[in-house]
Amino acid sequence: MTCTLCKAGVDVIQKLLHSNGGEDVITAIAVEVCELGNIEDRRVCKLAVEEFKQEVFYVLFLLNIIPSQLCYWLLKNQCRKPADFLPNWVVTSSTTPQPPYKPRTNPASGTPTLKFLFFTDMHMDVRYAPGRTAKCREPLCCRDNDALPDQGDVIMNAVLVKKQKSDAAGMWGDYRHCDMPQNTVESMMSQVANNDGIDFIIFTGDIPAHNVWNQTKEDQIDKLQRWTDLLKKHFPTTPVYAAVGNHESAPVNSYPPHSIFDQPGADTQWLLDTLYDSWSNWIPEEDMGFVKQGAFYTTLIRPGLRVVSLNTNYCSDDSWWLLVGTNAVDPEGQLKWFAGVMQAAEDNDENVLIISHRPTDGCMKPWSDNYYEIINRYQNTIIAQLFGHAHTLKIPILKYNDITQEDRVSAIGLIGPGFTTYSNLNSGYRIYTMEGEYEGSRYSLLDGESYYLNITDANMRGEATWQREYSFVDDYDVINLTPPELKKLVDRFDSDEQLFQSYHNHITKMEDLSDCDVTCKQSTLCDIKTFRADDNSFC
Known part of the structure; x- marks a missing residue:
């Protein structure tokens, strides 16, 4: 679709919406276009239109949004950004001078360590039927x-x-457009609980299945309660630190700020309250104050080790609600809060794990730019950023934005591995090892060992056998998972073809074992080096 055609279409739709019976007409047309255009079958089309129409109609009908603004939002690569639409904004991270860079080093042999389970994008389908x-x-x-x-x-x-x-x-899952049966989820949890001796769990969101055209708040509450119950069943004494995914809401991606909760379909307090009830099983009450405001929080895991859970759904360009007024400007004040938390952590000599669902290269650019100003400012304090959402493996790195030190990496992110097989993936999880609690510990990540379930093999055998896929230290020949070491690894991908192809296989958790050609490799390496939104300058 061209920008001109988009603007003409939006203009017609807005005029229809302002006429008597306009909403019913647009609803009927949307269903027919969906079906006749072979987008989906009629049942899915009807349910999807009903699921999302309140949010879309509110933006189209009740706002003073003009066609050029909406078409820029929908077709960014084809339409010029209108003046004063979604303006840039700045969050001041700190007035305290930034301390000198302090690289992380490997601890002495024999020092204590901690282990934790990381899993994400569970997408458990309670209606999965072998x-x-x-x-x-x-x-x-x-x-x-x-x-x-x-x-x-x-x-x-x-x-x-x-x-x-x-x-x-199959009994344990399927590579095609299917999510995860509960027995596979429980198989993984039993495997970890019985074999790995973990100290805590990190989960970065997306619990429900992908039937996004037919979900209610009651459905989502039920899935979140099932997730909570499974973790308490298999890990009764292990703390869990979670972030909220884009699929927890109904409709999907719907995270309006409190300022418009009075609008039809915008009140998602039910989700914030449900997250509060779930997470309070593991998070002290005094650290839960911002969960009911925006599903973000911070708490200490150990003395000197802090986790910050961010709601990056507030930065997403999938959310129509952010077109409303100034809602895209630091929704719920989360980044201002985040900067304050990081300054307090620096003042108290703490080390911080940042967890969230969406990788921030998928955020709106002003949010992403402000976020990475904070990341660069507190690079000595940050251990790593752990994300989900992609369902695959990715190792993004952020280069320092001071041109005199542009070849140094200030922070790393680790995305995945996702748990769901949706689509054409094996199921996976990871066990991280980090420095433990001792005087002077910086809690650096020392290794990450990934495990996967070969779905074909499991279905043929009738049993789930989780296999070790790789560890960063053993199979990628790094000393630890600090920014300098992972930068060396990414640099080696350029010259060591066998090493790069191994990484490519690990992206899908050993489902796709084909070679990645020159174009594929260029794109993959660019993905690694691109961590800011709309910025591929390091590619």
Whole structure:
């Protein structure tokens, strides 16, 4: 779609919405366009339009938004940004002078260590049904309402698809458009609980399945409670530190700030209250004050070791609510709060793990730029940033933005591995080892050991066998997971083709073992070096 066509279409829609019965007309047209355009089948189209129309109509109808603004939002690469729309803004991180750079070093042999489980993007589908077809009419299959594979053929996107018995969903999951059965989730938790001796757990969001066209707040509350119960069942005495994912809300990606909770469909206090009830199983009450405001918090894990959980859904360009007024300007004051937390951590000689769901290269640019000013300012304090959302592995690095030191990395991020197989992935999790509690510990990450479940093998054998995939120290030949070491690793990807191809295989948790060609490699390395939104200057 061109920018000109988009603006003409938005203009027509806005005029229709202002007419009597306009909402009903637009709703009916949207369903027909969705179905006739082979976007989805009629059932999904009708449910999706109902799911999202309040949010979309509010932006289109009740705001003084003009077509050029909305089309820039929808088609950023094709439309020029209108003046004064989504303006830049600045959060002052600190007036305290930045201390000299203090590189992290490996601790002496024999010093204490801690281990923690990292998993993300669970996407557990309580309606997953082994034996049902993995080739259905809808974006999510392998469910109890799907046909059995031997019950005839199915039309998918206007193409007749012959169903075979091999199309049946397996006991432990499926590579196609299917999410995770509960037995696979519990298999992983049992494996870790019985073998790894972990000290705490980090989870970076996305609990529900991908049936985003048909979810209610009651559905999401139920899934969050199931997640809580499973963790308490398998890890009754282990603390859990979580971040909220974009799929926890209903509709998906819907995180309006409190200032518009009085608008139709905008009040998500139910989600914030549910997160509070869940997370209070592990987080002290005195540290939960901002959870009911915006689903972010900070707490001490050990003396000198702090976790900060951010809600990066407030930075997302998937949220229509952020088009409202100045809502995109530091929603809920989260970054101002974050800067204050980091200054206090520096003052108290603490070390900080930052966890959130969305990697910040997917944020709106002003939010991303402000975030990384804070990251650069407190690089001595930050251990690492742990993200989810991508379902795959990624090792983003942030280069220092002072041109005199541009070849030094100030911070690292570690994305994934995701737990869901959606789509064409194996399931995975990681066990991190870090410096433990002792005088002078900086709690640096020492290694990360990834495990995966070969879905094909598990379904053939009828049992889930979680296999060690790799460790950074043993298989990538790094000393630890500090910024200088991971920068050396990324630099080696340029020249060591075998090492890079191993990394490429690990992205999908050993599902895709094909070679990554020159174009693929260039894109992959650019992804690693791009951690700010709309900035590929280090590629």
